[in-house]
Structures are given as structure tokens and as C-alpha cells.
Amino acid sequence: MARNTINFTKDALEKLPLPAAGQRVEYFDAKVPGLCIRVSPTGVKTFMARRWIRDAGKAERVTIGRFPSVTIEQARRKAGEVNHAVARGENPAAAIREKRAELTLSEGFDVYVSRHLKPHGRRTADALRASFEVWLSKLPDAPRKPRARERKKPEGSVDWSARKLSAIKPQEVRRLHAAIGATGKRTMANRVVELLSTMFNKLADLGEYRGENPAAGIEPFAEVKRDRFIQSGELPRFFEALAGDDSQDFRDFVVLSLMTGARRGNVMAMRWGDLSLPDAAWRVPGEASKNGEPMLIDLVPEALAILQRRKPAEATPAGFVFPARSKAGHMGNPKKRWAALLERAQMQDFRIHDLRRSLGSWQAKTGASLAIIGKTLGHKDPSATLIYARLDRDPVRAAVEQATGAMLDAAGRDATAKVLPLARGKARGAK
Secondary structure, three states, X not given: OOOEEEOOOHHHHHOOOOOOOOOOEEEEEOOOOOEEEEXXXXXXXXXXXXXXXXXXXXXXXXXXXEEOXXXXXXXXXXXXXXXXXXXXXXXXXXXXXXXXXXXXXXXXXXXXXXXXXXXXXXXXXXXXXXHHHHHOOOOOOOOOOOOOOOOOOOOOOOOOOOOEHXXXXXXXXXXXXXXXXXXXXXXXXXXXXHHXXXXXXXXXXXXXXXXXXXXXXXXXXXXXXXXXXXXXXXXXXXXXXXXOOOOHHHHHHHHHHHHHOOOHHHHHOOEHHHEEHHHOEEEEOHHHOOOOOOEEEEOOHHHHHHHXXXXXXXXXXXXXXXXXXXXXXXXXXXXXXXXXXXXXXXXXXXXXXXXXXXXXXHHHHOXXXXXXXXXXXXXXXXXXXXXXXXXXXXXXXXXXXXXXXXXXXXXXXXXXXXOOOXXXXXXXXXX
């Protein structure tokens, strides 16, 4: 079939006849090989570069754009680029198809969660998704609770959910890091960049991404490790204030968090099936553990007494120790009650997670070794793993009891009696 070849000029292209309904006609440029314009019955005229690809064994088309929005000069320049790429042995059409099939950031995160985090039992999947939505994507649509404030993305955040992975550039990530840091949230800025970097690396390992990691090599802000724990002078006020709360669930949650050193999420999601009250032990499953490995927590007498009091006659292994009418089925983060507790106790800069740090700090104060502290809190340190594995549980239990006993002694018997169902002296068999 003979090709329609003409010299592309603005006047010539404007006067091209329209084909019959259901047909399209192509005209090739007399100056640049492979450049053509396709005319539809409706008058739409589209520039394309059409070249034979030897490796593919067929002709490929690369759409350039519509005339007259794309000028003849622009179309010729783009067709020239396609010709040079073909001469180098490349297939521009295949590259374009691959780019269209590339994952967006939101799709990439879903793959990262489904193919890496969940199969490996990472407890952090939900927390990372929440962080991803707040700082890098869209907030999920959810019904607004009565009297609750409207959720808004914080200053410095972005919505890159629909961006192709390769479209996110290092300079943009650097600007994002700086913008979040400028709001005073430097640690969060570091965590967001870490999330991006880890996700891109893992997607590359999974064969889902072949480009550069835009978050690699970004220097983090300096961080000061938090060392806040409950002090001797604060313990009496803390327990007095805790006794003044009208929620038994909250009081028990706080004491169990302090007595076990467990993470907030693990205490809130504690199940009866993971507890062995006769053995005074709590096994946190690997899928609920931060490092993906099961964790055994010894229960001191006060913690054991709280659990014995809370356990219903009809308790099932899957039942929560802190059940609630919530999506998760258990109690959520008690932010308001915690803030009120600190106000009553006249304590500053003390977080729920600091209860966990408090147990470790009081163990150190009462002479426990770093290895025992690490085993108590479930820290995963490769250099000390073998030491932890050889530890007997008796010294760990003794260290926990000694540390919690010291905290309760500092708090005072009168203050703790209002919160604890069992006095430490009675727990040890005192008459």
C-alpha cells in the first residue's frame, strides 16, 4: 500500500481531508523519517513516531500529541529523539508501556505491606500505614465521631499517592524532609524518609521497581534519644492521681504497662489465650511483636492479681483482657485520660511509652544487668542474642520483682493500696 507522504506545514495539515466514518488515515512527513499524523473522522489529528523495531520484529508507535497543540517543530524534534533511541537499539514504545504499568506510591506501599510486612509478621504494619497516610498519602475516609475535630493533614505533609514511583525525585524528598523538620518534628521527618527508603529498597528486592531510591543518602536530623522515666519523687503523686481516675480499665492498663514494661499496643490487645496465670507468664505472639519474634513476659504478683481480678468466668482464648466496642475489639489509646492523669499528678513530658522505659530504668537502678534488662523488654540486639538465649527466667523474674517493688516502695503503701488489688507484702506470703 502506498504511503501518503507530504511536507508538513501548518496550512497543509489544517487542510487534510477527513476520512469516512469508522476509518483513520495516516500521512507521513517528507522531512523526518517515521513522523506521521493520524486523522480521525471527527477531525482529531495526532502526531506519532512510527518505527520498525528489529528486536521486537514489528513496527511500534509512539504517540507525540495532538495538532495544533503540539507544533510541527515540536513533533519533528520528538520524532528525532525516537529515531535516535531506535538507532541505539532501544524500544521507546516498550519503555512507555513499562512506565504506564509502573506502580504508584500508594500501590507500592500496598505491595510493601502485603508482600513483606505481613508475611514476616511485622507488628508495625498498621502504624506504618497510619504514618504513610498522614505524611505521604491521603487520610482515609471515615465517619466523623461526635464532637471530634476534623482530621487534617499536618503542615509539611504531601499527597504523593497517585505519583508513579519513578516520578518521585530525591530533591522532592529532601524538601519534604526539611518541611516536616521545620515544623519542629525532626524525629518524624527522619521516620518518614526511613519509611520511603525502606519501601523503595524492598520493592526493588521484590522486582517491582527498577529505578533509583529517591530517599537514599538524605542526611537525617540529629536526634536526642529519649531517657524520661518515672522518678522516685513522682511515684506517690502518680499513683494518687491514678487512683482518682474513675475507669478501672484505665487504671489496670497503666499499672500493667508499668509492671510488665510491654508496649502500649501489646497491653491494649492482650488476649486471655496468651496468658498463663498459673505460670505467671504472658507470651506476646510473634505477629504482635515489634521484631516479629514471640516474647515471654514475666508477671509480677501485682500484675497477676489484676489479671486474676479481670478474668471473666466465660473468658475465651481469643477474648481481650481490655475488650471495647471498637473496630479492633479492644481499648484504644487513652490520650485524654492520660493527659488528665498527668495534670492531676503535676507531671510534665511523660508519655505512655515512658512506662516501659521506667521499668528498664528501675531495673538498672536496682542492679540488673543490661542483658537481663534486654530480655525483660524484648530488645533484639544481634550482639547480645546468645547471651539472652542462655539466661534463665528466674533472674529475669527476680529483677522485675525487685524493680517493681522499689517503685511501689517509693510510691508508698497508702497510694498504691488504692490502685492495686494485692499488696506486695501479701504477694510474697507475708502474714
